[in-house]
Amino acid sequence: MRYSIMVQLVAGVTVILVGTAALFAWIQTRTEPVEMKGDKVSIHSHDKD
Amino acid sequence: MRRLLMHSPIAVAFLWIVAYLLLTLLPLFVLLLYPVPSGRGFWTEFSVALGFIGLAMMALQFVLTARINRIESSYGLDILLQFHRYTSLVAFFMVLVHPVILFIAQPETLQLLNFFEAPSRARMAMLATLAFLAMVITTIWRKQLKIPYEPWRASHTILAVLAVGLGFGHAIGVGNYMGLFWKVVLWSGIMLVSLWLIIYVRLIKPLLMTKKPYVVEEVMSQRGDVWTLALRPLGHDGFKFQPGQFAWLTLNINPLSMREHPFSMSSSGDRADRLEFGIKAIGDFTSQIKDVQPGTRAYLDGPYGVFTTERYWDSAGFVLIAGGVGITPIFSILLTASERNDGRPFLLIYAASSWEDITYREELETLKEALDLSIVYVLRKAHDGWEGETGYIDKAVLERHIPRHRGSRHYFVCAAPVIMRAVELALFELEVPVTNVNMEHFDLA
Numbered sequence: 055m056r057y058s059i060m061v062q063l064v065a066g067v068t069v070i071l072v073g074t075a076a077l078f079a080w081i082q083t084r085t086e087p088v089e090m091k092g093d094k095v096s097i098h099s100h101d102k103d
Numbered sequence: 104m105r106r107l108l109m110h111s112p113i114a115v116a117f118l119w120i121v122a123y124l125l126l127t128l129l130p131l132f133v134l135l136l137y138p139v140p141s142g143r144g145f146w147t148e149f150s151v152a153l154g155f156i157g158l159a160m161m162a163l164q165f166v167l168t169a170r171i172n173r174i175e176s177s178y179g180l181d182i183l184l185q186f187h188r189y190t191s192l193v194a195f196f197m198v199l200v201h202p203v204i205l206f207i208a209q210p211e212t213l214q215l216l217n218f219f220e221a222p223s224r225a226r227m228a229m230l231a232t233l234a235f236l237a238m239v240i241t242t243i244w245r246k247q248l249k250i251p252y253e254p255w256r257a258s259h260t261i262l263a264v265l266a267v268g269l270g271f272g273h274a275i276g277v278g279n280y281m282g283l284f285w286k287v288v289l290w291s292g293i294m295l296v297s298l299w300l301i302i303y304v305r306l307i308k309p310l311l312m313t314k315k316p317y318v319v320e321e322v323m324s325q326r327g328d329v330w331t332l333a334l335r336p337l338g339h340d341g342f343k344f345q346p347g348q349f350a351w352l353t354l355n356i357n358p359l360s361m362r363e364h365p366f367s368m369s370s371s372g373d374r375a376d377r378l379e380f381g382i383k384a385i386g387d388f389t390s391q392i393k394d395v396q397p398g399t400r401a402y403l404d405g406p407y408g409v410f411t412t413e414r415y416w417d418s419a420g421f422v423l424i425a426g427g428v429g430i431t432p433i434f435s436i437l438l439t440a441s442e443r444n445d446g447r448p449f450l451l452i453y454a455a456s457s458w459e460d461i462t463y464r465e466e467l468e469t470l471k472e473a474l475d476l477s478i479v480y481v482l483r484k485a486h487d488g489w490e491g492e493t494g495y496i497d498k499a500v501l502e503r504h505i506p507r508h509r510g511s512r513h514y515f516v517c518a519a520p521v522i523m524r525a526v527e528l529a530l531f532e533l534e535v536p537v538t539n540v541n542m543e544h545f546d547l548a
Contacts, residue, residue: 060182063120064189070124071160071193078131082139082148101183 104495113538116178125136125160128287137283151202157197158270160190163237164263165297170303170407179409181544188430190243192201195239198232198270208488224276231269251474252364252388260305265299312353312402315339317378319354319399322392325381326456327462329428330378330392331369333399341375342406343520344368345413346439347515347543350405352380354395363404364388367432367517367543369463372413372439378403379432391474410515410543412436418513420448420475422505424496424526427455427462432543434463441473447473450512452504454481454496455523458489479504509535517543 131152143151147496165172167187175183187213205212215225233493238259241248245255253314313548325331333353335341344350351363370379384390387406412421422434430453455461461480470476481492481500492500496518514535516526523542530540 060185061140062187064186064193067120067124067190069298071156071197072126072153073129074131074365078152079134079145079148083143083145084395 118446119174119178124162127156130159130286130293133285134283134290136285144202144208146152148210150201150208153197153204154201154274157194157201158267158274159293160194160197161263161267162293162297163272164191164194165300166269169300170404172407175407176409177545179214180407188199191242192239194417195344198203198235202228202232208322209215222276224273224278226298226433227269227276228273231266231273231405232504234262234266235270236373239264245542246489250541264298266299267294307405309402312404315402317341317401317403319395319397320377321397322395327383327460327529329383329431329462332366332382332392332395333370334378334380334403336378336479337400341378342403343375344406345371345408345411346372346435346451347405347411349410349432350378350380350407351405353402353404354399361404365407367408368439369431369434371442372435373442381428381434383428393471408432408543410517410541412440412513412515415513418447419511420506421450422514423449423451424501424514424518425451425453426496426522429519429543430462431517431520433515434466436515437467437470437474439474441470444473446475449476450504451476451478452481452496452500453478454483457482458486489528496526498530498532501526501529502533505533505535507535510539512539514540515543516540520544 141249156264164187167183167190167301170180178186182301202212215221216229218229221229231517239260241250241255271290274290280323310401316337318337319332321333321335323331347367349367351365366380366382368378368408370377375458382389382392399441413420415421421436423436425433433451437451440447440449453461453467458464460478461467467476467478471478479492479500481496482489483494485491485493492503494500505514514524514530516530518526525543527540527542531537
């Protein structure tokens with residue numbers, strides 16, 4: 055019982071860690087918000103792949 | 104807040120888990136302070152993040168296994184070690200997935216697998232992974248591979264240092280993120296703390312133990328193939344402990360060698376001048392206990408453990424469930440309670456193979472005179488004329504004897520793993536609150 059709680063706990067920790075890794079990757083490669091420069095609109099992206 | 108932390112073990116445990124998550128993720132959070140490296144896609148960044156998380160988890164294993172009292176007292180060493188085992192497997196999974204994603208996202212990186220032509224950073228990664236793999240295999244299948252405890256423990260430490268050190272070297276070598284100032288500072292800090300912990304646990308603490316030696320006073324035979332090892336402190340006061348706790352024992356050799364084993368104390372927690380351990384002859388080390396000569400030097404690291412009635416001073420009474428040598432910490436609980444004139448009711452449900460094998464049988468009967476103690480013996484091989492319980496401690500036995508108001512007691516279970524699982528499940532089915540059940544696993548290795 056206690057060890058099945060432990061399995062659930064470690065599974066929860068793993069989900070949080072992998073989820074944060076995915077969030078980190080998304081933040082690092084996301085398209086930057088639209089920048090307004092006068093009447094020009096440009097979109098920057100770090101994702102050059 | 105402080106009051107909540109003092110009174111709720113669950114709140115304390117929760118806070119430690121949050122701290123664990125923050126420490127594991129801290130290296131990633133620091134990266135967000137810096138400009139993003141260009142030309143890397145989602146999967147590359149994801150793979151790098153998994154690598155960093157895996158490395159941080161590996162480094163944190165040194166904290167989990169350092170027997171830090173403050174952490175240990177929130178969970179108990181058996182639970183911490185279980186967490187260590189499971190999170191190690193998760194870290195191993197991340198360390199494996201990290202390059203696999205890279206190989207798929209950037210197939211040209213497959214060339215890095217050629218050990219002889221690969222740059223040193225890739226070689227370090229391969230060696231770190233191999234060290235980690237060896238650690239996982241020798242730990243999960245130690246008994247099947249017939250690796251004795253002490254060589255396993257020594258190799259486990261060496262492989263762990265290799266895996267984390269080489270992993271750190273790999274991350275520095277790749278350098279994409281590790282070139283960043285605060286990143287280097289943070290990781291260097293993590294590595295230094297890990298190194299300090301391993302030096303402290305394996306070198307400094309054993310050296311401190313030599314300042315407080317013990318001497319074997321007596322080795323007594325008990326029923327059930329159990330031996331009582333009595334130690335006397337030599338030139339110091341010894342230590343008092345909470346009844347039910349255990350200590351790591353090293354006998355007759357330098358404490359720097361890794362031949363220490365965890366045993367529960369069976370004596371009164373208030374007697375620092377004489378510490379007794381109940382040891383059953385089942386393994387390489389324990390089978391030799393009977394041959395230990397009085398006068399032999401011993402060293403102790405302890406006390407440890409949360410399997411103690413002391414934490415529940417306001418409980419109305421206790422139900423103690425023991426199987427075989429699992430009686431040892433429970434005997435200490437009862438003995439200490441009798442010396443303190445504890446008036447609360449104690450119910451002991453004790454499984455043994457036969458009437459003759461009931462360890463401390465005579466002493467337990469004597470304790471009945473000093474305590475409000477009821478004992479239910481459960482015999483696997485009952486003799487003719489036995490009218491008590493027979494077989495195993497199961498749901499039916501428990502239902503017949505535990506109080507109707509289940510939550511009015513705290514339950515302490517110490518037995519072989521298979522019995523512990525059965526008892527735990529039975530208590531759950533009998534609606535005993537999970538938070539009232541305390542268990543001691545003595546198979547820590």
